[in-house]
Amino acid sequence: MARARFDHWTISRRSFLALSAGLAIAACDRPGPRPVRPPRTTTTLPPVPPLAKDPFTLGVASGDPTADGFVLWTRLAPEPLTGGGMPPVDVPVRWMVARDESMRHVVGEGHFVTGPEVAHAVHVVVEGLRPDRPYWYRFAVGDWETPVARTRTFPRRGHDAKRLRFGFGSCQSFRDGYYAAWRDVAADEDLDLVVFLGDYIYESGLRGAVRSHLVPEVITLEQYRNQYALYRSDADLRAAHAGAPWLVTWDDHEVENNYQGVSPEAGSTTPDPAQFLARRAAAYRAWWEHMPTRLPPPAGPDLRIHRSVDFGRLARFAVLDTRQYRSDQPCSPADVGVLCPGALDPAHTLLGTEQQVWLERTLRGSGARWNVLAQQIVFSRLAFTPPPDAIFNLDQWDGYPLARRAVLDVLASARVRNPVVITGDIHASGVADVKADFEDPASEVVGTEFVGNSISSGANSTLGAVLPLALANNPHVRWADLSRRGWVRCEVTPSAWRADFRYVDDVRVPGSPVTTATSWVIEDRRPVVRV
Numbered sequence: 001m002a003r004a005r006f007d008h009w010t011i012s013r014r015s016f017l018a019l020s021a022g023l024a025i026a027a028c029d030r031p032g033p034r035p036v037r038p039p040r041t042t043t044t045l046p047p048v049p050p051l052a053k054d055p056f057t058l059g060v061a062s063g064d065p066t067a068d069g070f071v072l073w074t075r076l077a078p079e080p081l082t083g084g085g086m087p088p089v090d091v092p093v094r095w096m097v098a099r100d101e102s103m104r105h106v107v108g109e110g111h112f113v114t115g116p117e118v119a120h121a122v123h124v125v126v127e128g129l130r131p132d133r134p135y136w137y138r139f140a141v142g143d144w145e146t147p148v149a150r151t152r153t154f155p156r157r158g159h160d161a162k163r164l165r166f167g168f169g170s171c172q173s174f175r176d177g178y179y180a181a182w183r184d185v186a187a188d189e190d191l192d193l194v195v196f197l198g199d200y201i202y203e204s205g206l207r208g209a210v211r212s213h214l215v216p217e218v219i220t221l222e223q224y225r226n227q228y229a230l231y232r233s234d235a236d237l238r239a240a241h242a243g244a245p246w247l248v249t250w251d252d253h254e255v256e257n258n259y260q261g262v263s264p265e266a267g268s269t270t271p272d273p274a275q276f277l278a279r280r281a282a283a284y285r286a287w288w289e290h291m292p293t294r295l296p297p298p299a300g301p302d303l304r305i306h307r308s309v310d311f312g313r314l315a316r317f318a319v320l321d322t323r324q325y326r327s328d329q330p331c332s333p334a335d336v337g338v339l340c341p342g343a344l345d346p347a348h349t350l351l352g353t354e355q356q357v358w359l360e361r362t363l364r365g366s367g368a369r370w371n372v373l374a375q376q377i378v379f380s381r382l383a384f385t386p387p388p389d390a391i392f393n394l395d396q397w398d399g400y401p402l403a404r405r406a407v408l409d410v411l412a413s414a415r416v417r418n419p420v421v422i423t424g425d426i427h428a429s430g431v432a433d434v435k436a437d438f439e440d441p442a443s444e445v446v447g448t449e450f451v452g453n454s455i456s457s458g459a460n461s462t463l464g465a466v467l468p469l470a471l472a473n474n475p476h477v478r479w480a481d482l483s484r485r486g487w488v489r490c491e492v493t494p495s496a497w498r499a500d501f502r503y504v505d506d507v508r509v510p511g512s513p514v515t516t517a518t519s520w521v522i523e524d525r526r527p528v529v530r531v
Contacts, residue, residue, distance in 0.1 A: 045092040045113065046090045046091065046092060046113065048091060048141055049086075049087045050142075051078060051141070051142055052078070053078035053085070054078060054144055055076040055077060055086065055141055056074060056076070056139065056141075056146045057078065057229075058074065058077050058229060058233075058238070059074070059146075059232060059238030059241055060072070060073065060137070060138070060139060060147075060149045060241065060242055061073040061149075061241035061242070061246060061291075061292035062149070062151035062244075062245045062246070062292050063245050063246040063291065063292030063294075064247065064293050064307075064309070065151070065153055065154050065193065065245040065247075065309070066127075066154060066309070067132070067154050067155060067157060068127050068128055069125065069126045069127040069128065069129050069153060070126055070152075070153065070245050071123055071124065071126070071292055071294040072095055072122070072123075072124040072126060072137055072151075073121070073123055073292035073293075074093070074121075075119060075121040075289065075290065076091060076093065076114065076120035076122075077119075077120065080226075080230075080232070080233065081229055081230060083222055083225070083226065084119055084120060084225070086116065086120045088116045089115070090113050090114065091114055091120060091141060092111040092113050092141070093111065093112050093113075093114060093139055093140070093141050094139065094140045094141065095109060095110060095111070095112060095122075095124050095126075095137065095138075096108070096109040096137060096138055096139075096140075097109065097129070097135050097136070098135065098136050098137070099133075099136075100136065101136045101148055103148060107129065107135070108129070112124050118289055118297070119286075119289050121289040121290070122139070123293070123294070125294050131153050131154065131155055131156045131159070132152075132153060132154065132155040132156070132159070132161070132312075133152065134150060135152060136148050136149065136150055136151075149242035149243070150242065150243055150244065151244065152192060152245060154192075154309070154310070154312070155311060156312065157310050158312065158313055158367075159312035159313060160312060160313055160494070161311055161313065161314040161315075162493065162494070163314075163491065163493050164192055164311050164314055164315055164490075164491075164492040164493075165190050165191050165193075165489075165490070165492075166192055166193040166195060166489075166490050166492075167188070167191055167194050167488060167489045168196070168197060168374070168422050168424075168452050168487065168488050169181060169182075169185070169194075169195075169196060169197070169452055169454075169455045169486075169487040170196065170197035170198050170199055170251070170376070170425060170452060170454060170455065171198070171199040171253075171424055171425065171427055171454035171457040172199065172200065172231070172454070172455035172456050173199075173205075173208065173457040173458070174201075174202065174208070174211055174230060174231050174234070175202070175205055175207065175208020175210070175212060175213055176208050176209055176456045176458045177209065177210055177455075177456030177457075177458075177485060177504075177507025177508060178210060178211075178236070178456065178507055178510045178512070179234050179236040179237050179240075179455060180504045180505075180507065180509075180510070180511065180512045180513075180514055181455045181456070181487045181502065181504055181514060182234070182236040182237045182239065182455065183239065183511070183514075184487070184502060184504075184514040185243070185244075185487060186239035186242070186243045188243075188489070191243065191244045191489075192311070193244060193246070193247060193311075194240065194244050194245070194246045195246070195247045195248075195317070195374050195422065196248045197249060197251070197374060197375065197376055197422065197423065197424035197425070197452065198250050198251025198252070198254070198376045198424050199251045199254070199425070199454075199457065200228075200231065200248070200250070200253075200254060200287070201227045201228055201231050201253060202253045203218045203227070203253055203254070203255065203256055204216065204217040204256075204257065210507075210508050213227070213230065214226055214227065214230055219269065219270060219282070220282055221282035221285060221286060224282055224283050224285075224286035224287075225289065225290075227286075228286055228289075228290040241292070245292070246292055247309060247319060247374065248291050248293060249305055249319050249320065249321060249374060250287055250376075251323060251376040251377075252323055252376075254283055254284075254287050255279065255283040255284075255323075256268060256270070256276075256279070256283075258335055258395055259280075259323065260326050260327065260328045260329055261324065261325055261327060261328065262277060262280075263276075263328040264276040277300075277301045278301070280301040281298065281301040284298040284301060284302075285297065287303075293305075295307075305319070305321050305324075306318075306320055306321045306351075306355050306359070307319050308362050310368065313367055314369050314492060314494065315368055315369065315370040315371075315372055315492055316362070316370070316371050316372065317372045317374050318359060318362050318363065318371070318372065318373050318374065319374045319375075320351065320359070320374065320375035321351070322350055322375055322377050322397075323376070325349065325351055325352025325354075325355060326349060326352075326400070327347070327348045327349050327350075327400075329343075329395065329399050330343060330345075330348070331394055331399065332394055335393065335394045335395040336391065336393055337391060337394060338389050338390065338392070339390075339392065339394075343394070343400065343401065344401065344402065346402060348400060348402065348403075349400070349403060350397065351403060356403070356406060359407065359410075360410050363410050363411065363414060363419075364410065364414045364416075366416065366417075369417060369494050369524065370417070370418045370420060370497060371418060371419045371420070372419075372420050372421075373419065373420070373421045373422070374422050376423065376425050377395065377396045377397060377423065377424075377425045377426075378393070378396040378426060378449075378451060379397045379404065379421045379434065379449050380433075380435075380449050380474070380476060381398060381435075381438035381439075381476070382396065382398060382470055382474055382477065383398075383470065383473045383474060384466045384470050385469070385473065386473050393426075393463075396425075396426075408434075408435075408436060408437070408446065411436075411446045412436050412444070412446055416446075416447075417525070418447070418522065418524060419434065419446060419447030420447060420448050420497065420522065421448070421449040421450070422449075422452065422488070423450065423452065426451065426460070426463065427453070427454040427457045427458060427460060427482070427485075428454075428459060428460075428463065428480060428481065428482040429452065429453040429479075429480065429481045429482075429488075429501055430449070430450075430451035430477060430478075431449070431450055431451070431477075431478045431479045431480075431499075431520050431530075432448070432449040432474075432476050432477045432478060433445045433447075433448065433478065434447035434448060434449055434476075441475055441476070445527045448522050448527070450488060450490075450499050450520070452487065452488045453484060453485055453486045453488070453501060453503065454485050455485060455486070455487065456485055456507045457485070459482040459483065460482075463482060464482045464483075467480060467482060478520075478528065478530070479530070481517075484504065484517065485503070485507045486502045486503040486504050486517075487502050488502065489502055495523065495524050496522065496523050496524065497521065497522040498519060498520070499519065499521075500516045500518075500519045501516065501518050501519070501520075502514050502515070502516055502517075503515060503516075518530065519531050
């Protein structure tokens with residue numbers, strides 16, 4: 001039986017009652033008798049206000065898929081770049097889920113009441129569907145209706161799934177380039193999932209190489225909402241959201257570049273701790289309002305986003321948060337330098353205690369063939385100069401060596417099967433062997449790291465200058481490239497994982513061609529090789 005679960009904690013009591021009364025239980029999508037409909041009540045839905053313009057300018061999306069459902073997202077915003085343009089009232093939004101693209105075989109439908117407290121965002125958690133199959137959905141409000149979009153459920157936990165096809169990407173600076181990579185993702189109708197690894201928006205900078213932001217820097221909740229709306233004004237990004245479910249996490253630019261936990265970046269425009277936490281609360285709230293996630297809304301400046309998702313027994317995704325809980329970097333305000341004693345303090349954390357314990361439990365308890373760490377920053381050691389005074393990017397896992405050691409110890413001691421780290425952040429592509437001990441080149445290979453190219457964000461010129469030396473100092477890094485933008489397409493079976501690095505010819509040109517530049521394969525329980 002398809003049904004919607006109401007997980008919206010922040011709208012008014014009147015909206016909750018209206019939603020409870022207006023929810024429609026549709027035809028059963030499982031074998032068996034038709035479910036009994038809930039009794040009628042006198043509570044009614046609020047009226048739909050007159051809307052002269054299309055309220056669905058930001059498109060639709062789905063995410064956080066499970067074996068029996070997913071979350072459906074949209075946001076009503078007829079004037080998306082200036083606050084949304086909706087009247088300050090609660091509005092009922094109709095949703096429908098069907099087994100076919102023509103929407104003739106509807107298996108779930110109802111109304112979700114949204115309001116100004118959440119910028120008229122909609123998060124419908126749909127459950128009770130059949131596992132491991134595609135579904136189609138749409139929204140409607142008044143006379144306005146969205147195009148039909150596609151999503152899917154995952155195989156049941158424990159099911160021996162035969163194949164998973166997914167893509168991952170990160171770092172989509174609106175100013176730096178067009179989204180040809182997302183056009184390529186949207187055209188790939190075989191994808192079961194898109195994993196986004198952070199930097200969905202960029203918080204600063206006005207004019208760029210090809211496009212412009214709305215303001216020089218976003219700080220307030222309204223500004224963050226408008227920035228998300230600006231990014232979603234791109235048709236290619238909207239199409240990628242409409243083609244497959246997404247699994248999302250954040251990095252730093254959703255709040256501020258290189259912030260660390262409760263500490264703003266050096267030279268921040270919000271340097272006062274209380275001021276920065278208010279900014280973080282606004283940023284987290286806007287992220288939640290615009291992401292297709294079943295997570296509850298943030299409580300002030302806090303939102304737990306680490307979670308795991310299983311694709312049968314074929315793959316387990318452990319989605320990490322390497323920003324919210326990390327300690328401030330003690331060694332260099334510029335985040336580049338040598339390791340100092342403070343970085344070796346056991347209290348110096350990257351994941352925080354609770355997330356570290358959760359990750360260990362998630363990895364040790366996994367029966368999956370492939371165990372994916374979906375996270376933001378480079379995990380493998382990347383020394384820019386040789387020891388003993390090696391220089392590192394301390395904003396990466398290199399700046400938190402004990403935190404990395406704890407993860408490596410779990411991978412080795414639990415004999416976690418086929419760990420694969422997928423990474424964003426640095427606007428570069430790379431493939432590396434994950435070593436049991438990065439200080440010992442002869443140590444065992446316990447996994448693979450794929451660093452994905454950015455969707456559009458430009459490369460760091462300093463990193464480009466030192467890359468040849470870094471490759472020489474780190475023999476576990478098999479390959480790296482800084483020059484091109486794009487995404488990574490992965491096909492996973494019980495016996496092998498193939499990763500195709502898809503590159504855009506020129507992000508400055510709308511409609512630029514996208515081609516596969518290099519491909520890598522991991523066979524079950526073996527190191528990665530280039531093919």
